[in-house]
Each structure stands twice: as C-alpha cells, then as structure tokens.
Amino acid sequence: MSTETGPAVGTPAREYRIVPGPRGLPFLGSLLRFGQDPLAFFGRLRSYGPMVSWRFGPNSCVFVSDPECVGELLSETERSFDQPALGIAFRTVMGNGVVVARGADWRRKRSLVQPSVRPKQVRSYASTMTDSTVELADGWSDGDRIDVKREMAALTQRIAVRTIFGVDTPADAESMGRAMDVAQREIGKEFAGLGAVLPDWVPTPGRARIRRASAVIDAEVARVVARHRDGGEDRPDLLSRLLTAVDEKGARLSDREIRDETVTLYIGGHETTSSTLVWAWYLLSREPRVRAALAEELDRVLGDREPGIEDYARLTYTQSVVKETLRLYPTIWLVTGVAKEGARIGGVPMPEGTRVWSSQWVTHRDARWFPEPEEFRPERWDPESGDDVPEYAWFPFGGGPRACLGTRFAMVEAVLVLAVLARRFELVVDPGVVNPVPSLTLQPDRDVLATVRRR
Known part of the structure; x- marks a missing residue:
C-alpha cells in the first residue's frame, strides 16, 4: 500500500x-x-x-x-495543542507518565523511555513473544472450546510481564492483570459517562474501585522494582533499562516515575495487542479466503518451524492482516x-x-x-x-511527536503471535455479531467463544 x-x-x-x-x-x-x-x-x-x-x-x-x-x-x-485534562480514573492509573506529561517534562520522559522500545531492543524481545505463544499453542488440542478474549489476554499478560518486568511466575501476571482489567473498565465508564465532568472530589463507587486497583498495581510494581535493585545483575527487560536510564543532566527516573512508565508500557504491550488479536481471530473466522491466503504464506515462509524476528519482514500478508484489523478495530x-x-x-x-x-x-x-x-x-x-x-x-497508533512509543513492539508481537497460532490452528468463532465497546481500547461486547481446529 x-x-x-x-x-x-x-x-x-x-x-x-x-x-x-x-x-x-x-x-x-x-x-x-x-x-x-x-x-x-x-x-x-x-x-x-x-x-x-x-x-x-x-x-x-x-x-x-x-x-x-x-x-x-x-x-x-x-x-499548538495541549494534552487535555483526563479523568481521575485515567490519571490515577497512568500517573504522569509519558502519555500524560506535557512540555519539558514530556520531552525528558520520552527521551528516557524511547531507547527501551527501539527496533534493536524489540528484536531482543521477539524470542519471548514466540516462546510464550508456543507454550499456549502446546496446550491447545483439536476440538477444544476456548474463550478467545481470555486466552489472548492471558498470553499478552505473560509476554508483558516477562519482557517488561523480567519475571515469570503466574502470580505476577494474574494479580497485575486483574487490577488492570478493573482499571480499564472504570476508565471507559468514566470517560463515556457523567464522571467525565464530575469534579475530582466527588466520591463514586467507580472511583473507589479504581483506587483499590491502583493500589494493587503500585504494590506489584514496587515489589518487582525492589527485586531488581536487590538482585544487582544486568537484566535485559524493559524495567531494567528504565532503572539505568539517565537524562542529559545525569538524573534518573524517580520511583514514582518508574512506576508510571512501567504501567504505561504494560498497558501498551498488553491491552492493545490483546484487543487486536481478538478482533483478528473474529475477522479471520468470517473470511475463509483470507484464512487461506494467510495459511499459504505461513506454510511457504515458515514450513514446520516457529517464526523469529528474522521472519517478520517476510511475513507481509500476516502484517497486512494485522494492519487491516487495526483499520477496522483500532486500539486507540x-x-x-x-x-x-x-x-x-x-x-x-x-x-x-x-x-x-x-x-x-x-x-x-x-x-x-x-x-x-x-x-x-x-x-x-x-x-x-x-x-x-x-x-x-x-x-491506529496516533502520530506526530506523541505517537505511541510501543508501535513497533505491538506490531511485532501481533504478527509473531498470529504466525505461531495460525500456522497450527484455525479458530472457528461462534456465529453472531460482536460489537466494539469503547473503553481504554475497543473491547468486544460479549465473550468471543471459539472451537480450535488443527490445520
């Protein structure tokens, strides 16, 4: 194109x-x-x-x-334009990270975060993306019934926890994931409802839920940061890169800034990709012609092996499937x-x-x-x-100076995940229209249930 x-x-x-x-x-x-x-x-x-x-x-x-x-x-x-004042739910979760910050503060934070998601660094995360997806695929069998939303969310949570925090236990992913699910729902409700114009001091049940979820997120991030600092070894994860990053004056990110940026990266690396993959499976299930073209490319490029970062540029049709999904169901x-x-x-x-x-x-x-x-x-x-x-x-990822920093990460992740799974399986999504619900991302309005069919 x-x-x-x-x-x-x-x-x-x-x-x-x-x-x-x-x-x-x-x-x-x-x-x-x-x-x-x-x-x-x-x-x-x-x-x-x-x-x-x-x-x-x-x-x-x-x-x-x-x-x-x-x-x-x-x-x-x-x-010529400022960032708008966002709702209290969004600010409670995101803090004053690079998505929210303005002016000189934004420029400083962007310069510190950007090196962690440059193409060279994304290449180093590709094997984690593929390995995590292979683990999921190994657990699927022909005829299985799955909840596509749940499976894709669990997968991208696992990838995010491993690449961002450098940890690999189910508890790390699950507690953060549950809190993030609450946060996303409440941000969406606040934005689309009267909460968008209520003063911050007005108490509501939703604001109480967002405070509790944010407290869980704060505690999880603080625990992992402390583990990194106590470990003392050189780690390849995104959090370690943030902990060692210095600005032009030699200053590092504060603990609060580390928390805000890791949450921002987590949402960008988990929520957006999970949503994109769900919509991709939904669309593929309804277009046999596209499924066949995708299978042909995967067989031709990969044969019987798993994809790596070196295959990304050659999986042009797989990239097109992801781009077309993002056209119809953009995460932002x-x-x-x-x-x-x-x-x-x-x-x-x-x-x-x-x-x-x-x-x-x-x-x-x-x-x-x-x-x-x-x-x-x-x-x-x-x-x-x-x-x-x-x-x-x-x-789909915005544009200009405030374009999403995780664009490359999200595209590589979506393409590799789709390549691993679609090489082995087709997902036959149950009949019926699924409508998008605007939240932090575009979410399906119901469970997306499917039958796994081995190719």
Missing part, C-alpha cells in the same frame, strides 16, 4: 470551515449522546462535514475527520487536544481552549480512502497493488 505525501502543515489543499453540529442540552451539550455510543456519535458528526462544532459538557469542541486535518492536529501537538479510537493561542487546523483558527477531537474509527472507515470500507481486505495493504491513501488516513 502506498501513501501520498500531503501538503505541508499550514497550507491546506482544500478550503475548510467549521459547521455547527448537534445543539445538545444545556451544560451537558452532547455528553449523553456521546456516552450512549461514542463510535456512532462520531459517525454522526462526520455526516455534518469534515470540521464540526459541538459541546462536551461545558467544553467547546471541534471534530475533524479528514486526514489533512488529523495530520495537523497530531503534528502540532505540543506546539480517538485523539484529542486543547487549542493554544494561535492554533489553526485546515487554515481555520481554533479559539484558545477549544477541544479538538478526531477518531480513527471514523477516518479509517471513510470510503474515499478505503473502498468498501466495511470489508476485511488485507490485500489493500499490498505495497504494489494496494489502495493509495493520504497520510493520516490510517493512524
């Missing part, structure tokens, strides 16, 4: 203007409609035009959906920023304080960039014969 290079930021190729969207209710604006179904609501906003005004509670908002405008929003983050389903003084998008001034939104869900399903957008067609990613789309028509 090729990507066109758009015009430079600040020189829009077309003339844009803000059109009024839904009027909403006093004080609440369109908060209730958004909370009922955020994805459908964003789709309705797109029907008004590429740049639409609306209100989220008391906040003035603009929704943009064209790739050109999306690119400006992402590229101008930090310079919205991006947003708060306009600073002088901010513009598409040549249109954004008043200071305006919250500008965009959604991968909407742009990824635009027929102008993706013919037959609802169809699962990995071939559209073929570099020679695929569709030509503008830059930022596909942005």
Whole structure:
C-alpha cells in the first residue's frame, strides 16, 4: 500500500470551515449522546462535514475527520495543542507518565523511555513473544472450546510481564492483570459517562474501585522494582533499562516515575495487542479466503518451524492482516487536544481552549480512502497493488511527536503471535455479531467463544 505525501502543515489543499453540529442540552451539550455510543456519535458528526462544532459538557469542541486535518492536529501537538485534562480514573492509573506529561517534562520522559522500545531492543524481545505463544499453542488440542478474549489476554499478560518486568511466575501476571482489567473498565465508564465532568472530589463507587486497583498495581510494581535493585545483575527487560536510564543532566527516573512508565508500557504491550488479536481471530473466522491466503504464506515462509524476528519482514500478508484489523478495530479510537493561542487546523483558527477531537474509527472507515470500507481486505495493504491513501488516513497508533512509543513492539508481537497460532490452528468463532465497546481500547461486547481446529 502506498501513501501520498500531503501538503505541508499550514497550507491546506482544500478550503475548510467549521459547521455547527448537534445543539445538545444545556451544560451537558452532547455528553449523553456521546456516552450512549461514542463510535456512532462520531459517525454522526462526520455526516455534518469534515470540521464540526459541538459541546462536551461545558467544553467547546471541534471534530475533524479528514486526514489533512488529523495530520495537523497530531503534528502540532505540543506546539499548538495541549494534552487535555483526563479523568481521575485515567490519571490515577497512568500517573504522569509519558502519555500524560506535557512540555519539558514530556520531552525528558520520552527521551528516557524511547531507547527501551527501539527496533534493536524489540528484536531482543521477539524470542519471548514466540516462546510464550508456543507454550499456549502446546496446550491447545483439536476440538477444544476456548474463550478467545481470555486466552489472548492471558498470553499478552505473560509476554508483558516477562519482557517488561523480567519475571515469570503466574502470580505476577494474574494479580497485575486483574487490577488492570478493573482499571480499564472504570476508565471507559468514566470517560463515556457523567464522571467525565464530575469534579475530582466527588466520591463514586467507580472511583473507589479504581483506587483499590491502583493500589494493587503500585504494590506489584514496587515489589518487582525492589527485586531488581536487590538482585544487582544486568537484566535485559524493559524495567531494567528504565532503572539505568539517565537524562542529559545525569538524573534518573524517580520511583514514582518508574512506576508510571512501567504501567504505561504494560498497558501498551498488553491491552492493545490483546484487543487486536481478538478482533483478528473474529475477522479471520468470517473470511475463509483470507484464512487461506494467510495459511499459504505461513506454510511457504515458515514450513514446520516457529517464526523469529528474522521472519517478520517476510511475513507481509500476516502484517497486512494485522494492519487491516487495526483499520477496522483500532486500539486507540480517538485523539484529542486543547487549542493554544494561535492554533489553526485546515487554515481555520481554533479559539484558545477549544477541544479538538478526531477518531480513527471514523477516518479509517471513510470510503474515499478505503473502498468498501466495511470489508476485511488485507490485500489493500499490498505495497504494489494496494489502495493509495493520504497520510493520516490510517493512524491506529496516533502520530506526530506523541505517537505511541510501543508501535513497533505491538506490531511485532501481533504478527509473531498470529504466525505461531495460525500456522497450527484455525479458530472457528461462534456465529453472531460482536460489537466494539469503547473503553481504554475497543473491547468486544460479549465473550468471543471459539472451537480450535488443527490445520
């Protein structure tokens, strides 16, 4: 698939203007409609035009959906747009990690975290990804009935615990995993409900649950950090790299900063990949043609051996399956920023304080960039014969200076896991439509049950 290079930021190729969207209710604006179904609501906003005004509670908002405008929003983050103030649930779990930090604090943290997830480092984690998946595959038998969500979550938890924390006991994965599951649910509920506009001091049952889950996460991270420091040996895991990282002034991350960054990496390495794999199995189960093409590549490239990092570049169709899954069910389903003084998008001034939104869900399903957008067609990613789309028509990991640091890690993990399992098995997912529920990631609205069939 090729990507066109758009015009430079600040020189829009077309003339844009803000059109009024839904009027909403006093004080609440369109908060209730958004909370009922955020994805459908964003789709309705797109029907008004590429740049639409609306209100989220008391906040003035603009929704943009064209790739050109999306690119400006992402590229101008930090310079023209601030990170928005996120809900108390999100802040309680994520702390002030690189995803949340701003300005000089963000630049410092990014410089310290980024070396841990560079391609060279991801290569060193690939064998853990493959070995963990082989362990799972060895436990499956023809005819087994499995819960795909549970299996993929357990697998990616195991990989995350091993690569990030360098530990390998079930208790380490399970306690952290249970707390993270609670955290994800509560973040999603808060964001889509009235909790998004309630003051931090208002007590709610959900906020009590998030505090308890965060306490478990804090204790688990502190225990593993102490184990690393007491051990004294050189370890290859991500946590060890964070513990030894120094900034330009020779300072290291504090204990709190270590906690925030490891949680951020854990969520990026577990939640996003787990969700992507569930949706991939769901889509593959419904497209025999795609399953056959995937099996052909795996047989041709791998034969009877397991994949390694050296196979990643050759598994082009497997990569396309993952990319097409991320197009239809992007793990990050919205991006947003708060306009600073002088901010513009598409040549249109954004008043200071305006919250500008965009959604991968909407742009990824635009027929102008993706013919037959609802169809699962990995071939559209073929570099020679695929569709030509503008830059930022596909942005499942965000983009610009705040693009997800774990993009390479997530892509390699998803491709290797899929290669190990799909080389041996097909998963026949039970009939019925599975709908996405916007949470921290896009989660299925029900259990995804399947029958394991050996190829």
